[in-house]
Amino acid sequence: MSLTASPDPPPEPGGSSRNTLRVERKSKAADGVVGLTLVHPGGRRLPDWAPGAHIDLILPSGVTRQYSLCGDRWDAYSYRIAVLREPGGRGGSAYVHDELEQGDLVDVGGPRNNFPLVPSEEYLFIAGGIGVTPLLPMIRQAELLGVDWTLLYGGRTRDSMAFTDELGAHEGRVTLAPQDECGLLALPAWLDGPPRPRTKVYACGPGRLLEAVGARCAHWPAGLLRTERFVPSVPRAPVRDEAFEVELARQATSVTVEPGVTVLEAVRTAGVNVLSSCEQGTCGTCETGVLAGRPDQRDSILDDGERAAGDCMFICVSRSCGPTLILDL
Ligand code: FES
Numbered sequence: 108m109s110l111t112a113s114p115d116p117p118p119e120p121g122g123s124s125r126n127t128l129r130v131e132r133k134s135k136a137a138d139g140v141v142g143l144t145l146v147h148p149g150g151r152r153l154p155d156w157a158p159g160a161h162i163d164l165i166l167p168s169g170v171t172r173q174y175s176l177c178g179d180r181w182d183a184y185s186y187r188i189a190v191l192r193e194p195g196g197r198g199g200s201a202y203v204h205d206e207l208e209q210g211d212l213v214d215v216g217g218p219r220n221n222f223p224l225v226p227s228e229e230y231l232f233i234a235g236g237i238g239v240t241p242l243l244p245m246i247r248q249a250e251l252l253g254v255d256w257t258l259l260y261g262g263r264t265r266d267s268m269a270f271t272d273e274l275g276a277h278e279g280r281v282t283l284a285p286q287d288e289c290g291l292l293a294l295p296a297w298l299d300g301p302p303r304p305r306t307k308v309y310a311c312g313p314g315r316l317l318e319a320v321g322a323r324c325a326h327w328p329a330g331l332l333r334t335e336r337f338v339p340s341v342p343r344a345p346v347r348d349e350a351f352e353v354e355l356a357r358q359a360t361s362v363t364v365e366p367g368v369t370v371l372e373a374v375r376t377a378g379v380n381v382l383s384s385c386e387q388g389t390c391g392t393c394e395t396g397v398l399a400g401r402p403d404q405r406d407s408i409l410d411d412g413e414r415a416a417g418d419c420m421f422i423c424v425s426r427s428c429g430p431t432l433i434l435d436l
Contacts, residue, residue, distance in 0.1 A: 163215065166213070180244050239311070360377055405424045
């Protein structure tokens with residue numbers, strides 16, 4: 108199957124960009140996981156990225172999915188991602204596994220980074236299944252910087268765990284824990300006891316793993332744990348159950364956001380097309396600057412400090428605490 112190349116469109120509101128890339132390589136990375144290498148069809152450089160970044164794969168059906176970049180960030184000409192087949196999913200992974208072929212063109216948004224690696228004296232990386240992907244470039248970065256790191260990596264079975272061959276080069280730092288051999292990840296052994304202020308914990312994987320890691324780190328000082336979710340955390344009720352006004356500063360207009368309508372939907376009715384993807388507060392595509400007002404942050408992306416700063420919000424899920432918000436749109 109092949110699609111027709113289109114010129115790169117201009118950046119979308121919200122700061123995202125789109126490119127049409129070619130699938131240069133598609134290969135099995137583990138049971139149920141394929142790796143894709145994407146390049147520009149004209150051989151051009153790709154937008155730069157840093158460990159923790161993801162791209163949006165925009166499939167011909169209009170389905171958009173987020174995948175962490177797991178290749179070499181210093182290779183300016185290709186992106187590598189890995190896609191887990193999700194039997195109960197909404198068709199995105201099935202398309203990648205069954206229909207997307209080497210040589211095909213695919214639209215890509217981003218890269219975008221909601222999971223940046225911040226400096227630390229030591230890192231503890233915790234991966235569940237395909238959650239290992241954003242951690243691979245972080246491990247490379249830690250190696251380059253000569254920073255101590257360890258990885259605890261769990262999966263259903265050894266054969267279902269991607270990139271174990273690459274990780275084999277780091278014997279002594281990597282603990283592989285397939286569930287059928289070892290049971291659930293031994294989080295108490297890694298996280299209980301006094302907090303380790305020199306250590307930052309980066310965790311990515313299924314929601315129940317992230318909840319368990321969060322509970323084990325609850326007594327650690329704020330800012331030591333960073334997680335990335337591709338499935339939203341359980342939403343809480345909005346702070347405000349009445350309508351509020353959103354002023355679009357660059358349009359010199361405003362819209363009313365009624366209960367049950369998202370800010371994203373309301374803004375679109377005003378004719379402003381903010382790019383969106385997950386519409387669940389997990390991908391970061393709809394990030395929007397807040398110029399005034401207090402957002403009711405309902406996403407699964409920001410940490411406590413970013414939430415408190417209140418200078419940006421994800422308008423697919425977040426709302427307003429007060430009667431008015433002014434957005435940088
Ligand atoms: S569209 Fe994904 S966070 Fe809003």
